[in-house]
Amino acid sequence: MSLAAAENASPAAENNLRHMANAIRALSMDAVQKANSGHPGMPMGMADVATVLYSKFLKFDPKNPEWPNRDRFVLSGGHGSMLLYSVNYLTGYEKMTLEQIKNFRQIGAITAGHPEVEHDAGIETTTGPLGQGIANGVGMAIAERRLNARYGDLINHYTYVMCGDGDLMEGISHEACSLAGHLKLNKMIMLYDDNGICIDGKTDLTFIDDTSARFKAYGWDVQSIDGHDMAAIEAAIKKAQNTGTPSLICCKTHIGYGAPTKQDSNSAHGAPLGDEEIAGTRKNLGWTSGPFEVPDDVLNWWRTLGEKGKTLSHDWKNVLNTHERRECFEKFSKANYAAAIAPIIQDLKKSLAEEKPKKATRQTSGMCLEKLVEKLWLMIGGSADLTGSNNTKVKASSVFDSADYGGNYINY
Numbered sequence: 001m002s003l004a005a006a007e008n009a010s011p012a013a014e015n016n017l018r019h020m021a022n023a024i025r026a027l028s029m030d031a032v033q034k035a036n037s038g039h040p041g042m043p044m045g046m047a048d049v050a051t052v053l054y055s056k057f058l059k060f061d062p063k064n065p066e067w068p069n070r071d072r073f074v075l076s077g078g079h080g081s082m083l084l085y086s087v088n089y090l091t092g093y094e095k096m097t098l099e100q101i102k103n104f105r106q107i108g109a110i111t112a113g114h115p116e117v118e119h120d121a122g123i124e125t126t127t128g129p130l131g132q133g134i135a136n137g138v139g140m141a142i143a144e145r146r147l148n149a150r151y152g153d154l155i156n157h158y159t160y161v162m163c164g165d166g167d168l169m170e171g172i173s174h175e176a177c178s179l180a181g182h183l184k185l186n187k188m189i190m191l192y193d194d195n196g197i198c199i200d201g202k203t204d205l206t207f208i209d210d211t212s213a214r215f216k217a218y219g220w221d222v223q224s225i226d227g228h229d230m231a232a233i234e235a236a237i238k239k240a241q242n243t244g245t246p247s248l249i250c251c252k253t254h255i256g257y258g259a260p261t262k263q264d265s266n267s268a269h270g271a272p273l274g275d276e277e278i279a280g281t282r283k284n285l286g287w288t289s290g291p292f293e294v295p296d297d298v299l300n301w302w303r304t305l306g307e308k309g310k311t312l313s314h315d316w317k318n319v320l321n322t323h324e325r326r327e328c329f330e331k332f333s334k335a336n337y338a339a340a341i342a343p344i345i346q347d348l349k350k351s352l353a354e355e356k357p358k359k360a361t362r363q364t365s366g367m368c369l370e371k372l373v374e375k376l377w378l379m380i381g382g383s384a385d386l387t388g389s390n391n392t393k394v395k396a397s398s399v400f401d402s403a404d405y406g407g408n409y410i411n412y
Contacts, residue, residue: 014230017055019298021047022285023090025258028082029281030291031104031111033272038105038113041255041268042080042164044281045227046193049162049251050087052233053191054305057241059157061309062092065120068333069316070309071157072124072140076133077164077193078114079270085111088122090299092306095121102292131170134190137161138176141188141246142400142410146380149406151325154316157187158241164193165203168211179412180246181219184402188246189237193227195255199270215248227251258284337376344371366391373397373408382410 024047032038054060059071075084082104088096095110095118103109110121117126124140127133140159147155167173180188192211196203212222221243225232233251240247256268260280273281282288289295320326348368357364373379374396382400383392393409400407 016301017048017051017230019295020055020090020301021051022258022287023294023298023302024050024083024086025285026282026287026289027086027089027101027292027294029273029278031082031085031101033275033278034102034291035105035113036272038082038272039079039270040082040273041195041197041262041270042077042193043083043086044257044259044268045195045253045255046080046083046162046191046251047257048228048230049191049193049233049253050083052230053160053237054087054091056234057158057237058160059309059312060091060122060306061313062088062094062122062306063310064313065093065122067313067316069155069157070313072137072144072159073122074125074127074133074137074140074159074161075115076127076137076161076167077130078127078133080162080164080193081111081113081115083162084115084123087302090294090302091122091309092303093120093122098292129170130164130166131168131172131176134161134163134167134173135176137188137190138180138185141180141185142183142380144187145183145185145405146378146400146408149404150377151329152323154320154323154325154329159188161188161190162193163190165195165198165207168192168209169207177215177220177246178218179410181215182402183400184219184244185246186244189240190246190248192248192250193253194224194250195253195264197255197264197266197269199266201266211248212250219245221245221247222250223247224250224252227253228257260284332378337378341372341376344375347371362390366394370394370396377408380408380410382412384412387411 025044028043029040032040058073061067061070085096085101089098089101100109100111104111105113110118114128115123115126117123125136137159144155144157144159212224215222221240223236225236236249240249254263256263256265258281259268259273259277262268262273262277348371369392373394381392383390387393397409398407400410
C-alpha cells in the first residue's frame with residue numbers, strides 16, 4: 001500500500017503512521033543496544049512528532065539533498081541522534097545505510113552519536129553542545145528571510161528545530177530565541193520535547209521555568225499538545241506555519257515511550273535499555289520484527305515520502321527555470337566568493353603595509369569592512385550595542401529587521 005493510500009484509508013491511516021513511528025523507536029533502541037552506548041529515550045519519545053513532521057510537512061529530497069529551497073531540520077538535542085539517523089535511513093538518503101545504523105557510535109561511521117554536518121546524508125548542521133542547534137536554527141531562519149527578500153518565492157522554506165529541556169536550560173537559547181522573536185522569524189518552528197526528565201532525574205531538580213510564558217514574552221506563538229496525538233501534532237504544525245512570529249510547540253511526551261519499566265524514567269535517557277526491556281518494548285508496541293528489521297510495507301511508506309520530495313524539488317527547478325531572478329540566483333549559488341574577495345584582501349594588505357596607519361585594531365577592521373561589505377551583498381554581521389565603538393557598521397550597511405529583511409546589519 002502506498003502512503004497516500006494509507007492516509008486515505010480511514011481509520012487505518014493513524015495506525016500506519018504508528019507503525020512508521022515505531023520503526024524509529026525500534027532502530028533507535030537496537031542501535032544503542034548494539035553500541036552499548038547512546039540515548040534511546042528521546043528518539044522513542046519524539047518518534048510520533050518526527051513521523052507527522054516528515055510525512056505531512058517537511059520539504060526534502062533524499063536524492064537531491066542540497067536542493068536550495070528544502071526545509072531545514074535541526075536536531076538541537078543531538079544526543080537523540082538516532083532519531084535523525086533512523087529517519088534519514090528510512091526515507092532513503094543513500095549515505096545513511098542500515099550498516100551505518102548498525103555501526104552507531106563506531107569509529108569511521110557517519111552515525112557518530114551526535115549529528116555531524118553532512119548534507120548528502122540529511123544532516124544540516126553539527127549539534128554537540130546543548131542549545132547550539134537552537135542558535136543554528138535562528139541563523140538558518142535569518143538566512144531564509146534574507147534570501148527571500150532578494151529572490152522572492154524561489155526561497156520560502158521553513159526551519160524546524162527539535163529541542164529538549166537541556167537545550168532550553170542553556171543561556172545561548174535565551175539570547176537566540178529573544179533575537180528570533182524580535183526579528184519576527186515566522187518561518188522558524190521549534191518542537192520542544194517536554195518530557196520532564198534529565199539524566200540525573202526529573203528536570204525540576206534544576207529547571208522550574210515556565211517555558212510557555214518565557215517564549216510568549218519573547219514574542220513567539222506558543223502551543224502545548226500531547227506529543228503522541230498524531231492529529232494534535234498535525235494541527236499544531238499547521239497553525240504554526242500561519243503565524244506572524246516564530247513558533248514553539250511544547251510536545252508533552254513520554255521518554256522511552258513503550259518501555260515496560262523505563263518509560264518516563266531517567267534510566268531511559270542516556271543508556272541502553274537492555275535486552276529484556278527491549279523485548280518488553282517490542283511487545284508493548286506490537287513490533288514483531290527482529291533487531292534492525294523493518295517490515296517491507298513500513299519501509300515502503302517511508303520511502304514514498306522520499307519519492308514525494310523528488311517531485312517537490314523538480315517542481316522548484318521548473319519555477320527557477322522561468323523565474324525573473326534566475327540568472328541572479330544562479331550567479332549567487334555558483335559564485336566563487338573566495339576568489340572574489342582575494343583581490344580586495346590583497347589591495348587592503350598593500351595599502352595598510354604602505355600607510356602603516358596608527359589606529360586601533362577595531363578601526364583598521366572597520367576600514368577593511370568598508371571595502372568588503374560593498375562588494376559582498378551576502379556578507380551579514382552586526383554589533384551587540386557597540387556599533388560606534390567597534391566600527392562594524394559601514395556605508396554599505398543597512399539594518400536587517402522585521403521591517404526590512406533585505407538588510408545586512410543586525411543590531412544584536
